[in-house]
Amino acid sequence: MLNSNDILETIKMIQEENLDIRTITMGISLLDCIDSDIDKSCDKIYEKMMRVAANHVKTGEEIEKRYGIPIINKRLSVTPISMLAAASKGDPVKYAKTLERVADGTGVNYIGGYSALVQKGFAAGDLELIRSIPEALACTTRVCSSVNVGSTRAGINMDAVKMMGETIVEASKLTADNHCFGAAKIVVFCNAVEDNPFMAGAFHGVGEADCVLNVGVSGPGVVRSALSKMPDASIGEIADVIKKTAFKITRMGQLVGTEASKMLGVPFGIVDLSLAPTPAVGDSVAHILEEIGLESCGAYGTTAALAMLNDAVKKGGVMASSHVGGLSGAFIPVSEDAGMIDAARCGSLCIEKLEAMTAVCSVGLDMIVVPGDTPADVISAMIADEAAIGMVNSKTTAVRVIPAIGMKEGEELEFGGLFGSGPVMKINKFSPSKFIGRGGRIPAPLQSLKN
Amino acid sequence: MRAVVAVLGKDTVGILARITAICAECNANVMDVTQTIMQDMFAMTMLIDITKCSTDYSVLADKLKACGDEMGLQVHVMHEDIFNSMHRI
Numbered sequence: 024m025l026n027s028n029d030i031l032e033t034i035k036m037i038q039e040e041n042l043d044i045r046t047i048t049m050g051i052s053l054l055d056c057i058d059s060d061i062d063k064s065c066d067k068i069y070e071k072m073m074r075v076a077a078n079h080v081k082t083g084e085e086i087e088k089r090y091g092i093p094i095i096n097k098r099l100s101v102t103p104i105s106m107l108a109a110a111s112k113g114d115p116v117k118y119a120k121t122l123e124r125v126a127d128g129t130g131v132n133y134i135g136g137y138s139a140l141v142q143k144g145f146a147a148g149d150l151e152l153i154r155s156i157p158e159a160l161a162c163t164t165r166v167c168s169s170v171n172v173g174s175t176r177a178g179i180n181m182d183a184v185k186m187m188g189e190t191i192v193e194a195s196k197l198t199a200d201n202h203c204f205g206a207a208k209i210v211v212f213c214n215a216v217e218d219n220p221f222m223a224g225a226f227h228g229v230g231e232a233d234c235v236l237n238v239g240v241s242g243p244g245v246v247r248s249a250l251s252k253m254p255d256a257s258i259g260e261i262a263d264v265i266k267k268t269a270f271k272i273t274r275m276g277q278l279v280g281t282e283a284s285k286m287l288g289v290p291f292g293i294v295d296l297s298l299a300p301t302p303a304v305g306d307s308v309a310h311i312l313e314e315i316g317l318e319s320c321g322a323y324g325t326t327a328a329l330a331m332l333n334d335a336v337k338k339g340g341v342m343a344s345s346h347v348g349g350l351s352g353a354f355i356p357v358s359e360d361a362g363m364i365d366a367a368r369c370g371s372l373c374i375e376k377l378e379a380m381t382a383v384c385s386v387g388l389d390m391i392v393v394p395g396d397t398p399a400d401v402i403s404a405m406i407a408d409e410a411a412i413g414m415v416n417s418k419t420t421a422v423r424v425i426p427a428i429g430m431k432e433g434e435e436l437e438f439g440g441l442f443g444s445g446p447v448m449k450i451n452k453f454s455p456s457k458f459i460g461r462g463g464r465i466p467a468p469l470q471s472l473k474n
Numbered sequence: 475m476r477a478v479v480a481v482l483g484k485d486t487v488g489i490l491a492r493i494t495a496i497c498a499e500c501n502a503n504v505m506d507v508t509q510t511i512m513q514d515m516f517a518m519t520m521l522i523d524i525t526k527c528s529t530d531y532s533v534l535a536d537k538l539k540a541c542g543d544e545m546g547l548q549v550h551v552m553h554e555d556i557f558n559s560m561h562r563i
Contacts, residue, residue, distance in 0.1 A: 025521065027519040271560045277555065278556060
């Protein structure tokens with residue numbers, strides 16, 4: 024028989040501690056939609072996605088009802104569009120518009136995959152796609168874009184790094200009247216993963232099956248609440264409680280994933296072992312770090328506490344799921360986390376500290392608002408630094424910064440909803456221009472020679 | 475298929491009677507009930523078998539929740555698998 028304490032604990036987690044399934048993301052391969060005629064290619068994409076994902080949102084809602092657990096986002100990810108653009112030529116923005124129509128038709132929250140993988144160089148379609156990103160994101164609302172500019176195996180493509188700085192600034196300018204939202208929908212990766220269910224960086228890798236279902240869970244509030252009951256525990260004991268909590272959270276993700284895949288007739292892919300915050304009070308990763316014993320997130324000790332948290336989440340989660348993948352770790356998006364926002368506002372959390380934190384957690388400089396007049400090469404250099412951390416540590420890192428057009432340090436950019444709001448952060452004003460202008464490729468590090 | 479009905483809130487007359495009446499009306503068999511009252515807070519968990527339920531699961535869930543709303547109580551109806559998977563290895 025079920026224990027009524029367990030039942031009440033689960034209900035409390037959902038009701039009071041914001042436990043939810045952050046996303047069920049269906050990955051759909053578009054390789055069979057490639058055509059030398061871009062219009063035909065778009066038609067094939069629309070037909071396939073509407074067919075395969077027709078019941079995605081409905082199924083998600085049914086599961087929410089059956090288990091009483093909220094599923095915040097229902098999303099789709101697709102094969103990197105640059106591969107389709109390579110064959111069809113023409114204006115890649117047409118693909119973005121097609122994806123937007125699919126989002127309208129299926130009712131999903133976001134579609135990821137307006138992407139290119141250029142860690143070692145540009146193939147056909149890649150340059151055209153990257154150049155079209157600002158326009159594609161300005162004329163759509165639910166299409167997300169990502170570009171992989173480096174990997175441990177390949178090194179870092181500095182030409183792509185340079186382009187991405189310019190692309191982010193341009194995307195922000197084109198959407199200046201809409202909270203610079205274009206830039207919030209671009210992620211620049213190093214070591215991008217092929218089965219990530221989280222936006223804006225989700226795409227459906229070419230090594231994946233035709234259609235799979237990936238799940239991302241969330242539960243910072245649950246972890247924090249568990250820690251608040253043990254004010255005098257040692258770090259070892261705290262790590263243990265985090266593991267147990269992560270286990271429970273992940274089991275729920277596994278259940279929802281397997282159930283959804285059964286109902287949709289689509290193979291189950293992975294659970295992303297994540298702690299994904301939202302701006303809601305009590306759903307913050309920063310608050311977990313503060314519960315562990317830091318006066319404010321960003322204080323010395325933050326990196327160590329985060330490393331422990333991230334590791335414990337993985338250890339607890341890995342046994343709870345049959346297949347683990349995606350980004351798997353704690354997220355630290357500044358604008359989406361009430362505690363991070365406060366820490367950035369009060370000056371405790373700076374970009375340099377965030378950069379250090381990205382070395383020990385998933386994923387990178389995420390949802391950080393920078394002054395609107397930040398030069399493109401400064402953003403490129405931020406990307407290069409993050410990519411270097413990812414490359415050397417064989418982990419995924421990413422940059423999603425938003426230049427707030429017309430705003431200066433200390434002002435605040437408001438996105439609303441899950442994206443929250445962010446104070447414009449102070450950046451280092453010295454120029455990396457010459458370094459970024461050199462172009463070329465940073466050779467793959469020794470870590471790549473594992474064979 | 476079995477579901478858990480959890481009722482939380484201020485204790486009042488007739489909670490169990492009204493909740494079970496809805497279950498009976500929909501032909502859902504009550505298999506187990508536990509309840510505790512801490513001070514005047516009422517917490518009841520009930521396991522029901524809905525294999526032979528005469529309505530859809532979601533209709534039953536909505537009816538129970540509406541009944542809870544009328545009485546000023548939180549009613550949660552959840553498939554038992556969520557508890558089995560979260561709390562059992």
